[in-house]
Amino acid sequence: MDASLKKNINQILKISINEDKINSDITGKLLLSSKTISSEIKFKQGGIICGSNIIDYILNSINKRIKSKWFFKEGAWVKKDTVVGVITGPEKIIIKLERILLNFLQRTSGIATLTSLFNKHLKATKVKLLDTRKTTPGWRAIEKYAVRVGGGTNHRLNLNDAYLVKDNHIKICGGLKKALNIIAVKNKIELVEVEVKNISEVKMVSKFNVKRIMLDNFKLNNIKKSIEIIRKNPNIEIEVSGGVNLKKIKFISKLDIDFVSIGALTHSSPSLDISLNVLK
Numbered sequence: 001m002d003a004s005l006k007k008n009i010n011q012i013l014k015i016s017i018n019e020d021k022i023n024s025d026i027t028g029k030l031l032l033s034s035k036t037i038s039s040e041i042k043f044k045q046g047g048i049i050c051g052s053n054i055i056d057y058i059l060n061s062i063n064k065r066i067k068s069k070w071f072f073k074e075g076a077w078v079k080k081d082t083v084v085g086v087i088t089g090p091e092k093i094i095i096k097l098e099r100i101l102l103n104f105l106q107r108t109s110g111i112a113t114l115t116s117l118f119n120k121h122l123k124a125t126k127v128k129l130l131d132t133r134k135t136t137p138g139w140r141a142i143e144k145y146a147v148r149v150g151g152g153t154n155h156r157l158n159l160n161d162a163y164l165v166k167d168n169h170i171k172i173c174g175g176l177k178k179a180l181n182i183i184a185v186k187n188k189i190e191l192v193e194v195e196v197k198n199i200s201e202v203k204m205v206s207k208f209n210v211k212r213i214m215l216d217n218f219k220l221n222n223i224k225k226s227i228e229i230i231r232k233n234p235n236i237e238i239e240v241s242g243g244v245n246l247k248k249i250k251f252i253s254k255l256d257i258d259f260v261s262i263g264a265l266t267h268s269s270p271s272l273d274i275s276l277n278v279l280k
Contacts (some may be wrong), residue, residue: 001053004157008141009054009104013061015138016103022096032092037278039094041085041105043078044273050074050112050149051105052085054142058104062097065089075112075149087276098276106271107139108146114269115150117246118262121253123151127260130155130239134263143266155261163192164214176201180208193239202226206233214261217242220251227256 017023043049052070059066066089078084087094087101119129129152135143144154156162165179173179176196183189193212194205199222205213206229213236215226223240230236239259240252252260 001057004141005145006057008139009057010061012104012138012142013058013100016100020096020100022100025092025096028092028096032095034090034092036089037091037094038086038088039276039278040083041087042275042277043080043082043084043109044275046080047078047109047113047272048116048150049076049078049084049109050146051108054104054108055085055087055101058097058101059087059089063089063093066093077116086279091278094276094278102274102276104142106274107136108142108149109274110271111143111146111266111269112150113272115147115152115265118244118249118265119151121246121249122260125253127253127255127257128153129265130259130261131265132241132261132263132267133158134267136266147265150265152265163188163211165192165194167195167197167216176204180205180210184208190235193237195241196226198222199225199229202229206230206236209233209235212237212239212258214239214241220248223252223255223257231256 049072052074056068059068066087068085068087070085072078072084115129122129131144131147131152132155140157144157147154156164170176170179173182183192189208189210192210193214194210195214195216196202196205197216202213213230215223218226218240227238230238237259238257239261240257241261244252244260244262249260
C-alpha cells in the first residue's frame, strides 16, 4: 500500500469516526461487551472484491486484537451470496465499526466492479482505460486505487500531474491557436494534452507536436475521421472521452486509439451490496 493511499485512508477514517461518533455508541454501551465474536462479510451481489487490504489497515489502526481472514484475493470476481471473509474480535468494537468498514468496502468494490465491466471490452486491444478527476471529494486516492484493482489506469491524480489544456483554458487565452502558440513559446508543446471539440480543432492541433489529443464528446463517425488526421503524426497519442458507456465502448475498442477516459468509473459507480453478520 503506497503512502498516498494510506494518507487518504487515514483522512477518511478520521472523518468517519467523527461523524459516526463510535466512542459514543449509546446502544453498544447498553448491550455489548468486550467478548470475542466472529462476523462474516458477505457479497449480496456479484462483483469485484476491492478494499480488503483497506479493511485490514483500518482494523490494525483501531485495535490489534481484531483479526481478519479473507477467502478471495483483492481483485477477484465474487458471486452473489458469497462470504468473502471473517472478522474476529471484541464485539463492541466490531459492531461500532460495522458501517465504517462496509462504507469503504462497498464503495471501492463498486468502482472496481464497474471498471472491470468496461475493461473486459479492452483486454484484447492496445487501448488503455483511464479514470478522471471526477471523484468523490476527499476520496481520490482511494477511488483511483479501486480503478486500478478493476483493471483501469489512473489519469491525473491532481493538477500537478500533467499538462491538460481544456475548453476554459482556451477561452481565457483567446482561442485554441493562441493557447497553442503560448505553450510552444514556453517549450512545453511536446508535454501537453489538448482537449478538442470538433474536426476543425483536430486539424489545428495536429499541426503542433503535442503529446496527446483528447476527442471530447465526439460522435463515432467523427472519431474515425479524427483518427485518420491525427495518425499522420505518429508521435501524437489519441484519447477518447465523454459519454462513453458500456454499449459505446464495444465500438470504440475496435478503433485505432490509445486511451479512453471515463468519468463514470468514479462519479456514477453504484456501491456493491455487502453485509456484515455476526456468527452465532
